[in-house]
Amino acid sequence: MSTINLDGLHSPMQPIGVIESCFPEKFGVPRQPGLTPSATGRIMLREPFDRPEMFRGVEDFSHLWVVFLFHQAVAEGWKPTVRPPRLGGKQRRGVFATRSPHRPNHLGLSVVRLEEMVFDSPLSYLRISGIDMVDGTPVVDIKPYIAATDQPANSVPAPGEGVAEIVFSSDVQRFCRRYEASTGRRLHALIGEVLAQDPRPAGQRSREKEFGMLLWDVNVRWRRQADGYIVTSCERVDPPT
């Protein structure tokens, strides 16, 4: 093995952009981004990474890898083991066996669908969907998704999760229709996709508790019932300052 001075390689990451997301807070953020096509956002590019020539040819790809920093976890540091929500929060796993934010170097990785590129300096961005990043997430790299490279043959599939039945109260249905008409955001679909992945914290799954989560600027309240969920109310809130 070649010896190299790794300590000289503590190279600082420079954000190339910031995620503008429908998820203002961690709660509700899907754990499987591909299953939430209505989760939309933008990568707002920063100088000097907002030049159109740096993205020439990106339009040939349907999907992109976004490498980002779990910025909310940086202050909390990393942990050798975590309790992944996918396993009900009951089993400890090594952090490298999970996608936990509490990992050394705090790097996150998600594949997203590319919807549109806009270069109109100083407002240049990539519109993307199927995201699982919280608003304000710093992006450190964007790469094309190449199936031949990125889909290993014979990979073991992750255990699937059952799809739950989701009931919307008539008030909520009305709210969603009005909201979508005025903003163009597919709130109804996104609520369904997020709930289908069971966003309840691991320790709180047995209770009949009502939860609230922010999607864009809407506080969505829901609770578990029978084999699914009921969405009880939607209310617009002031954006976080």
Next chain:
Amino acid sequence: MSTINLDGLHSPMQPIGVIESCFPEKFGVPRQPGLTPSATGRIMLREPFDRPEMFRGVEDFSHLWVVFLFHQAVAEGWKPTVRPPRLGGKQRRGVFATRSPHRPNHLGLSVVRLEEMVFDSPLSYLRISGIDMVDGTPVVDIKPYIAATDQPANSVPAPGEGVAEIVFSSDVQRFCRRYEASTGRRLHALIGEVLAQDPRPAGQRSREKEFGMLLWDVNVRWRRQADGYIVTSCERVDPPT
């Protein structure tokens, strides 16, 4: 969009390990790792990331993401556009439309197959295959490959490349048999997999030139002929110091 102080997030990457690879140099490194199952290596873990509990559960996954630093490109900096070898080196593409090492933050991303985990401090490592990293590459993250998350539906496949016919001289065949018997390394298969991806530099494809490339400690000489390649000689060399 929330405002966060991105400049405070120039967080340094700390290598968790170093790649020990069959590719001592950049030349010959495949551009599509999944197509070279015989390309084997190890992630040599560094303290304090060499603790078995940090990898508990990793054995449930057949494949892993390795996030690494293109350390050889760090000194060269990044470029807004590059000429990808996949396109014959003739067309310029934005760096974010490629997997080029000359990218902001110099992060690399490869999916590899997990073969074995060994924790025997101070020699702890993950044995992996299907790699495309050069020897000495610093690793900054390891994540499980989760098909449900990492394989988007309806992604556009990358253009396939034709498989070339590869001829081994009888001397080379004999060399490979002896080498494989004494080292356990599948040299013959690896040569085939590497050549099938056409490792010739973009500007040198039209010439009838002989090339040499290092695989492990073997200098492999070959040249293009007709619809394929002929491997003309193999010679053991002293490992690089």
